[in-house]
Amino acid sequence: MKNILLGYVLLLMVVSCGGQQKSSDSLSDGQGMELTETDSDTIPAEVLSDTLIVVDEVVPVTADASFIDFLYYFTTDEDFQHSRIQFPVSFYNDTTVLRLTADEWTFDPMFDKDEIYTVIFDREEDFELENGTSSTSVQIDRIYLTDFHIKRYYFELKNEHWYLEAVNKEKMSRTPNTGENFYDFYIKFASDSLFQSERLSKPLLFSTVDPEDEFSVLETTLEEGQWFAFRPPMPANVITNIRYGQQDTENSNTKIVEFKGLGNGFSNTLYFRRINKKWKLFKFEDLGD
Incomplete structure (x- = not known):
């Protein structure tokens, strides 16, 4: 009852924003390499775990x-x-x-x-x-x-x-x-x-x-x-x-x-x-x- 996972909501928001770009758009990884939109869909597990936010339920x-x-x-x-x-x-x-x-x-x-x-x-x-x-x-x-x-x-x-x-x-x-x-x-x-x-x-x-x-x-x-x-x-x-x-x-x-x-x-x-x-x-x- 106490733990509510909001990471998936944040993840969906990120994916949704990315989906509004044209398929020809690309992202730089900061080292000169370009990541296609397909590549950006693959998110490492450690990154995903960082997006999991735990919120304690408050007694009303x-x-x-x-x-x-x-x-x-x-x-x-x-x-x-x-x-x-x-x-x-x-x-x-x-x-x-x-x-x-x-x-x-x-x-x-x-x-x-x-x-x-x-x-x-x-x-x-x-x-x-x-x-x-x-x-x-x-x-x-x-x-x-x-x-x-x-x-x-x-x-x-x-x-x-x-x-x-x-x-x-x-x-x-x-x-x-x-x-x-x-x-x-x-x-x-x-x-x-x-x-x-x-x-x-x-x-x-x-x-x-x-x-x-x-x-x-x-x-x-x-x-x-x-x-x-x-x-x-x-x-x-x-x-x-x-x-x-x-x-x-x-x-x-x-x-x-x-x-x-x-x-x-x-x-x-x-x-x-x-x-x-x-x-x-x-x-x-x-x-x-």
């Missing part, structure tokens, strides 16, 4: 236009990530803390190779926080569902640029007596098709872009078989939550999980409700590009 100034724009470059460009960390950066791990210098930091892509991330809300009213520009502090949680640990990254906006300030790894709090825990439910829902089938509202509400009008949303329902045909990929071991300031509590009886892609337009949303202490999926939304 819009990298901080939104937090997600920043996050794309932060998780895909090693140099950019290194430039956007406040060193020495604190790394907290339960009761210990390390302060990593720039030389000690290792590039952290943060997401899996498919670059799908999730955002979790308790209510739809908080959606506006995700697309707003008022947030000056954002946390990203990597939630490890196998041992219920969270790795949390703390980002701050300073002088209109986002920076990573600290990383904290801690155990996830799990309050009893609130009914079925959402994350316990989600693990089974994402990995067990039979359990998934049992926890679908029937019929399942479905929203998608109208195929006849891309500016309109089509509201309909899905049967069980249609859900399994259109359901989004759901990571079962590690999920994320980008905290823009929205509520995310265990006591809430609604959970909204967005599945999004970094830079590829993928966007699916699942709406869950806890009824009689059990979670069910009642709405599926596919509004991606």
Whole structure:
């Protein structure tokens, strides 16, 4: 992504200019010998190599236009990530803390190779926080569902640029007596098709872009078989939550999980409700590009 070869463009320009001369034109090599136009077409390899100009691709100034724009470059460009960390950066791990210098930091892509991330809300009213520009502090949680640990990254906006300030790894709090825990439910829902089938509202509400009008949303329902045909990929071991300031509590009886892609337009949303202490999926939304 970083190297763009422009030598061939320059070479074509030279050949193009030479082609405008008459075939009878000749060039002197400086020693009394004349080079015909045919001779000038044969360029030594060392000359060709000298025409290859390497230009580094520059991160656009819009990298901080939104937090997600920043996050794309932060998780895909090693140099950019290194430039956007406040060193020495604190790394907290339960009761210990390390302060990593720039030389000690290792590039952290943060997401899996498919670059799908999730955002979790308790209510739809908080959606506006995700697309707003008022947030000056954002946390990203990597939630490890196998041992219920969270790795949390703390980002701050300073002088209109986002920076990573600290990383904290801690155990996830799990309050009893609130009914079925959402994350316990989600693990089974994402990995067990039979359990998934049992926890679908029937019929399942479905929203998608109208195929006849891309500016309109089509509201309909899905049967069980249609859900399994259109359901989004759901990571079962590690999920994320980008905290823009929205509520995310265990006591809430609604959970909204967005599945999004970094830079590829993928966007699916699942709406869950806890009824009689059990979670069910009642709405599926596919509004991606």
